[in-house]
Amino acid sequence: MTKKINRIGVMTSGGDAPGMNAAIRAVVRSCAYYNIECIGFKRGFEGIIDGDYMTLNARSVRNVINHGGTFLKSARCPEFKTKEGREKAAANLKAAKVDALILIGGDGTFRGGLALSKEHDIPVLGVPGTIDNDIFGTNFTIGYDTALNTVLGAVDKIRDTASSHNRLFFVEVMGRDAGFIALNSGIGSGAEEILIPEENLGLDRLLNSLERSRRSGKTSSIVIVSEGDKIGKNVFELAEYVKENLPYYDAKVTVLGHIQRGGSPTCFDRVLASRLCVKAVELILDGKRDIMVGTIKNKIQACELEKALKGKPSINKDLLRISDILSV
Amino acid sequence: MTKKINRIGVMTSGGDAPGMNAAIRAVVRSCAYYNIECIGFKRGFEGIIDGDYMTLNARSVRNVINHGGTFLKSARCPEFKTKEGREKAAANLKAAKVDALILIGGDGTFRGGLALSKEHDIPVLGVPGTIDNDIFGTNFTIGYDTALNTVLGAVDKIRDTASSHNRLFFVEVMGRDAGFIALNSGIGSGAEEILIPEENLGLDRLLNSLERSRRSGKTSSIVIVSEGDKIGKNVFELAEYVKENLPYYDAKVTVLGHIQRGGSPTCFDRVLASRLCVKAVELILDGKRDIMVGTIKNKIQACELEKALKGKPSINKDLLRISDILSV
Amino acid sequence: MTKKINRIGVMTSGGDAPGMNAAIRAVVRSCAYYNIECIGFKRGFEGIIDGDYMTLNARSVRNVINHGGTFLKSARCPEFKTKEGREKAAANLKAAKVDALILIGGDGTFRGGLALSKEHDIPVLGVPGTIDNDIFGTNFTIGYDTALNTVLGAVDKIRDTASSHNRLFFVEVMGRDAGFIALNSGIGSGAEEILIPEENLGLDRLLNSLERSRRSGKTSSIVIVSEGDKIGKNVFELAEYVKENLPYYDAKVTVLGHIQRGGSPTCFDRVLASRLCVKAVELILDGKRDIMVGTIKNKIQACELEKALKGKPSINKDLLRISDILSV
Amino acid sequence: MTKKINRIGVMTSGGDAPGMNAAIRAVVRSCAYYNIECIGFKRGFEGIIDGDYMTLNARSVRNVINHGGTFLKSARCPEFKTKEGREKAAANLKAAKVDALILIGGDGTFRGGLALSKEHDIPVLGVPGTIDNDIFGTNFTIGYDTALNTVLGAVDKIRDTASSHNRLFFVEVMGRDAGFIALNSGIGSGAEEILIPEENLGLDRLLNSLERSRRSGKTSSIVIVSEGDKIGKNVFELAEYVKENLPYYDAKVTVLGHIQRGGSPTCFDRVLASRLCVKAVELILDGKRDIMVGTIKNKIQACELEKALKGKPSINKDLLRISDILSV
Structure with a gap:
């Protein structure tokens, strides 16, 4: 009973x-x-x-x-x-x-x-x-839904400056070992590439994709990187790697951090x-x-x-x- | 073919x-x-x-x-x-x-x-x-999801002033003949009562509910009213009706209108x-x-x-x- | 002492x-x-x-x-x-x-x-x-500064829909007998016309201004009206008056109301x-x-x-x- | 002429x-x-x-x-x-x-x-x-005013999580060699301490101030650090230094970065x-x-x-x- x-x-x-x-x-x-x-x-x-x-x-x-x-x-x-x-x-x-x-x-x-x-x-x-x-x-x-919208608000702002300066931005988002935040905020923010732990697409693909973007006339780009990404480089190393291989890109990094946990x-x-x-x-x-x-x-x-x-x-x-x- | x-x-x-x-x-x-x-x-x-x-x-x-x-x-x-x-x-x-x-x-x-x-x-x-x-x-x-959050942003602001002044607010939201916006934004904003076209609960229930709220110690209240509500009164008449029957309430009305259609x-x-x-x-x-x-x-x-x-x-x-x- | x-x-x-x-x-x-x-x-x-x-x-x-x-x-x-x-x-x-x-x-x-x-x-x-x-x-x-930005947020949203539908919007803002909110939010929101109690420009000027706007190729317009405006008509009458005199305009009204008092x-x-x-x-x-x-x-x-x-x-x-x- | x-x-x-x-x-x-x-x-x-x-x-x-x-x-x-x-x-x-x-x-x-x-x-x-x-x-x-409010929006979110977890946060803001953003957003966000290039108060003062805060019953704290701060440590070293000297603090760092340049x-x-x-x-x-x-x-x-x-x-x-x- x-x-x-x-x-x-x-x-x-x-x-x-x-x-x-x-x-x-x-x-x-x-x-x-x-x-x-x-x-x-x-x-x-x-x-x-x-x-x-x-x-x-x-x-x-x-x-x-x-x-x-x-x-x-x-x-x-x-x-x-x-x-x-x-x-x-x-x-x-x-x-x-x-x-x-x-x-x-x-x-x-x-x-x-x-x-x-x-x-x-x-x-x-x-x-x-x-x-x-x-x-x-x-x-x-x-x-989760709030965090997605917080990320979007931040990436929309970064896009303003990325697009004004024809820049490439790497934005690291939270998610521990899961790519949910990266994947959905990546689509929502219109990112060019999304790197998540569940799917290691390799560095070559990233370079190819960025080159393709540039050739297709894009002047600025956003790459969303999940904190748990398994590509073998952290977001700063990633930006360096891209700068070395695609020198025409002025790549910048933003780590969104704990703002993703707060907010109404x-x-x-x-x-x-x-x-x-x-x-x-x-x-x-x-x-x-x-x-x-x-x-x-x-x-x-x-x-x-x-x-x-x-x-x-x-x-x-x-x-x-x-x-x-x-x-x- | x-x-x-x-x-x-x-x-x-x-x-x-x-x-x-x-x-x-x-x-x-x-x-x-x-x-x-x-x-x-x-x-x-x-x-x-x-x-x-x-x-x-x-x-x-x-x-x-x-x-x-x-x-x-x-x-x-x-x-x-x-x-x-x-x-x-x-x-x-x-x-x-x-x-x-x-x-x-x-x-x-x-x-x-x-x-x-x-x-x-x-x-x-x-x-x-x-x-x-x-x-x-x-x-x-x-x-729809954006409109819900726009309504929430507005009602959160109204709640600031409602709660500072111990007031009752009637907030009209869009939705044509459907109560989706009212119902979900009503729960999301913590409204005391939600009036939707799909469910005519009658004016008595509204009065009872507001009286109960007051007796339970609430000092301010929000009522969300769908524009298609079938209760037989528009939102201004509704506020008047409540003021007449529950004279201790200082009831105000806000019609959110077309802000609900815009925004990122x-x-x-x-x-x-x-x-x-x-x-x-x-x-x-x-x-x-x-x-x-x-x-x-x-x-x-x-x-x-x-x-x-x-x-x-x-x-x-x-x-x-x-x-x-x-x-x- | x-x-x-x-x-x-x-x-x-x-x-x-x-x-x-x-x-x-x-x-x-x-x-x-x-x-x-x-x-x-x-x-x-x-x-x-x-x-x-x-x-x-x-x-x-x-x-x-x-x-x-x-x-x-x-x-x-x-x-x-x-x-x-x-x-x-x-x-x-x-x-x-x-x-x-x-x-x-x-x-x-x-x-x-x-x-x-x-x-x-x-x-x-x-x-x-x-x-x-x-x-x-x-x-x-x-x-005051917060209220200005709240008005701007609302009018920006209204502009989204005004511009999608080629519409004219009359937006009433607070301010009691003073036009501060109307004047500054009017400039900040890029309004076509601003009506304030301190300066009664008359209805003719409003019609002329709207006609000029239309002829210059504007397809949508926002008019900010201070609640204390002395033009002799409330915001709804104003919209009716414009519709009668400039029938090609699909004029709508939004009264922002108490959202202007709240918010962070x-x-x-x-x-x-x-x-x-x-x-x-x-x-x-x-x-x-x-x-x-x-x-x-x-x-x-x-x-x-x-x-x-x-x-x-x-x-x-x-x-x-x-x-x-x-x-x- | x-x-x-x-x-x-x-x-x-x-x-x-x-x-x-x-x-x-x-x-x-x-x-x-x-x-x-x-x-x-x-x-x-x-x-x-x-x-x-x-x-x-x-x-x-x-x-x-x-x-x-x-x-x-x-x-x-x-x-x-x-x-x-x-x-x-x-x-x-x-x-x-x-x-x-x-x-x-x-x-x-x-x-x-x-x-x-x-x-x-x-x-x-x-x-x-x-x-x-x-x-x-x-x-x-x-x-400048927009950047201040962007910083405030971010710090308000960080405060939500800082206060939920009784944490100390170091938040780096922009400003090149000038402390305007740090100083005003610091007051606006209710920061415990503000570090700007124009006034090097020294590390001792920071420690004293944080200890005083804690003794006065504060359970979470925000320190705003201007990117041009001349205290001789970057924001990450600063957090480490505080953790070593005030081990009861769980200090975290957020670098707001380029979100400060964008937004409506x-x-x-x-x-x-x-x-x-x-x-x-x-x-x-x-x-x-x-x-x-x-x-x-x-x-x-x-x-x-x-x-x-x-x-x-x-x-x-x-x-x-x-x-x-x-x-x-």
Whole structure:
């Protein structure tokens, strides 16, 4: 028989992502709607270990839906990776009478949560929040759409100056080992070439493509490089390599960096966060545990955390073909 | 046997939408990639009737992907609704040696195109471009995501002042007879109530909901009203009605209007436009005609124009429930 | 001899303006820097009458500099216009041991503050915060630059659709009885005509100008209309009048409304708010009272509140001439 | 006696800046208004040497006021620094019947133009366009205000993640040898410390300031570093140095780079560009030459190019004091 749920804990962990506040809000408001108590732990697992939490009611989350970052703060917590750390956390969760824990974060967060659930019988439920979109079991993660648009805003600005000066720009974007951000922002920004870790096309192809661009009359070009790219050179070496081989190019580098993690979330991310977290609370009330909520083909669906952690989401390789056609 | 395609015509028609330039670019670049000629007609069907067109090559569409509006311009064309108008258009298309015509627009555009195809045997292919998202046969139309974010940007600003002054705001958004914009921007902006044409909840419910909000400690509120709302009052009458019945509310009205049609397209809209239009050209080369390309469950798919024109896309009513929960 | 200042009160009043939070922050931080206590009254004079205030220390204002609105909230307070209201307020200020009061707002706010100072010997100091820029004694008010850019963002979007459809748009902007917003946003947005209360050019001139525009080959046009315009017609009547007299124009209207009051403040407004409010605190410590801080020719300067209330800032009429030249 | 002006040339040169298009537009429209011909040279002096120009009429500059970059393109031109290069340029200018040349750019551009004027008697007039604001003879250069707001938008996003993770960020901004961008964006973004070339405060002060911040309860901090900072370490070395000395800080670095050069210009920059360039054309018609137009204390004024090139604009050091107070 399922235990009655009286109180839900919520936390954000790992790299922060725009929409995390919208997600927390949806958890808190859903709890209020269903007359359950809700408490928020600060700085992810670190706050659980430290017993650092706050009671959250419907009014605690007013005017946060449009703010980037996470007001519960986030952290990576090495201590939680130890058995002792998790024991401390479990003791604090029980002392705080938390019947289930909602984890907003990426796969590191889910892995930690699952260990907690198995070792200490604390039901957990994962909500995918990361700009990298690298979680299996959902087509989109919270924060990814915002990051894409932040990259686009930056590359549009770079294009202004690239095109005024007939320059070639290498722009490095985030994404860890996944090329989602690079691939989609590359098409969205009309980049001439997109370098992603999933598809090592080699340096020759890059040179050929840039030469072709130039011959076809292009006077400026943008190359989007994923931070996890496996081409064997970092973005600065890449620019040097191109300058040596195609000396007519005045190649510049921009590393977009942490601006990609911030900013007011897009409508897509706010709605996604809202839908996922209403569902998360409802699934907990329904006795479910150790699962992740995601969106598959526009539908909110759950999958087992274990499965989510084993799988690897695949990029749509047809987008590389489309990028090729459009940079003709 | 299918006729060989040497030249494709492209036009934008109906209300303009952000991403139309990205769509034209993708048509033009795909033609260049496949070594087909491409010409662009100005002002939709009006330009065809007037024989007003321009040759488009790969370089003609440089630096347009990030611009709102449509450089081919758009218009509503009453003359094209007459048989004589369409005859003139067909003659001009044949004189210009156009083997197939790509129509970027909404259902009015598709209806006109289909008539042209049937009466004069000119293959047409539709690409859904409208901020209203009211086209059957695709989950998303080009421009819709941008419009949602434009609405959000505006409502976030209104919330700043609403919350500073403890006010109630009625914000009217576009969408013709469909509540897509209202519903999603309503959830995204954290609106207290969303009024859409698909679901007439009645004035009593609105009053009850606002009273409940106030009692729960809310000091400011936003109500999103779709322009096609069927509640029997326009947005100004609605505000008056609420002021009379809930006199403690200082209710204000903002009609967002045509700002919703402009602006630089979001990443989602640029990628969607790119994918749909590459596919559109490839389908034409593949001998297809009288179809519309769309995205269904994240996949690019085609459906017959006839079917697209008969169907009516349905909103996700679960979102109303979610809105209810989140405005607790 | 000047009384020693131990505690300063701060409030925002009247229409809210972006940058008010940056202003409050600068007051609070300056107090902390000079080891003075600071308390913030909620909802302007209303909060003083109700005794509704909060203690503010340096950490109370973290992460507010970039937020629109005012976290102290604002209100118009009819009760404060009565002698009894001000007596209540004065009693509460004395009970709260407030040695001086900083008023962030417009001339209504300053008038109220000055009465309080004269009747009850409470030193006040005004900081001009309003989007309308209609305060004498300063070249710029806090919020004005942000409002200009908000208008520009909106008109740029409208231009996308105006230009796609060859349309004429009438856009009404705020400004009460002053044309500052209309004049500068009109030039900034490249409007064809700008209608402001300070200069009634008459309807004939508008028609002539639009006809000239059309003859010179313009296919779309924007007319910016100040809400306080004295041309004898509101913006909707104006559009009708033009449609009747120049029937080839498809004229549309957009009233920008309250989006102009919100949004994250620009750099100019944040720096202005910071500079004015550091100076405000320092002037109080210096024994000054009943003055307003402003910026004149890029310098922070003080003027007597009495003088500020009597004067009327004048627009730069040369800008009308420039607008004329540029819309050729 | 002054020669009659029949044709004016215009060009943009040096690093591009937002608002250059608005400036070109104002030159072109002013010429049209005064019935003078206008031609635009491409890529600055390079286009003059190559004889690469286009005729510009009032309609050539439609819908460019809101676009970043410069449609005339820009370049640095080593050949023009030689006597031979300038001779070629002068010959081309005379062949093209250019009676005077308007130079939109920075001091390198002005230096080149002045040489041209002296050696070949071609009247030139400078308009200050650079994001760095490092031109003597004007309080503001075109593009500076936009760059400030671009930096603010980026730092606001970084603050979201800094504050979510309790991190310290070093953000490098542009400005060449001048600290204008760093100083004003530093105050606008609420930075804890601002490092500029004009004031080397030393590394000890930085450490002290960060320690003080931490002790006062701050959990995250932003340090703005001007690219021309003379502290003896680049931004990456600086972060390392801080990490070694204040090990509790998780310091990260972001180099904003070329995004600062692009983007739609702000209202301030569009109005400034418009006012300066109307005046520039009028001064030429008035027989003036070898001067630069600028804005001093809100007034459009001219100064001799020679003087502008000798002077060095000074930053407002009071802003450093204000930054100190506000980061308490």
